[in-house]
Amino acid sequence: EVQLVESGGGLVQPGGSLRLSCAASGFTFSSYAMSWVRQAPGKGLEWVSAVSRSGGTTYYADSVKGRFTISRDNSKNTLYLQVHSLRAEDTAVYYCAKVATGPWGQGTLVTVSS
């Protein structure tokens, strides 16, 4: 079964950092570009970042550029999102996704609050 499982979310103070992880299974992880998408409470979906199959090329939404870093470890079938300088507006559920053809994960909640 193809599956993505996120972890690493939690409560963090403004200005803080976290590393989100996404474990992939059931497909050849290294063959696909991967993305992070987030959803703030009561809001719609917002694409955050993407990484190429090799990890050599990355893309970011303007809202997170310079603060978030996407990476992957194909030997561990794992996608990461390092988030720094967190703001209240970064509070959201973060989903990893093989956007082009699925699947999507179940999400991990990041709450930025003092």
Added chain:
Amino acid sequence: DIVMTQTPLSSPVTLGQPASISCRSSQSLIHSDGNTYLSWLQQRPSQPPRLLIYKISNRFSGVPDRFSGSGAGTDFTLKISRVEAEDVGVYYCMQATQFPYTFGQGTKLEIK
């Protein structure tokens, strides 16, 4: 950025009747590789998004065949042949042809 516009934003439907949601993009979604990366997602209340359709018309694993996608270029449609109670939720279209990837505003499907 490509703007994705969904209509209607709210759709009251009678159980067993069909439903249709439209999604229009501000630019063609045909990628240089020849594919059109237009997806439809369903989000039931208090649930994560679930991929229904990818590349316009391909149903994801486990998605009932009452869901179908169609369209080309800039105009796309999600159809539900016979709405069931479990179909209540918000439906989003998404383009993954050009960065930044973008979503429609969401269409709320509810039962009359």
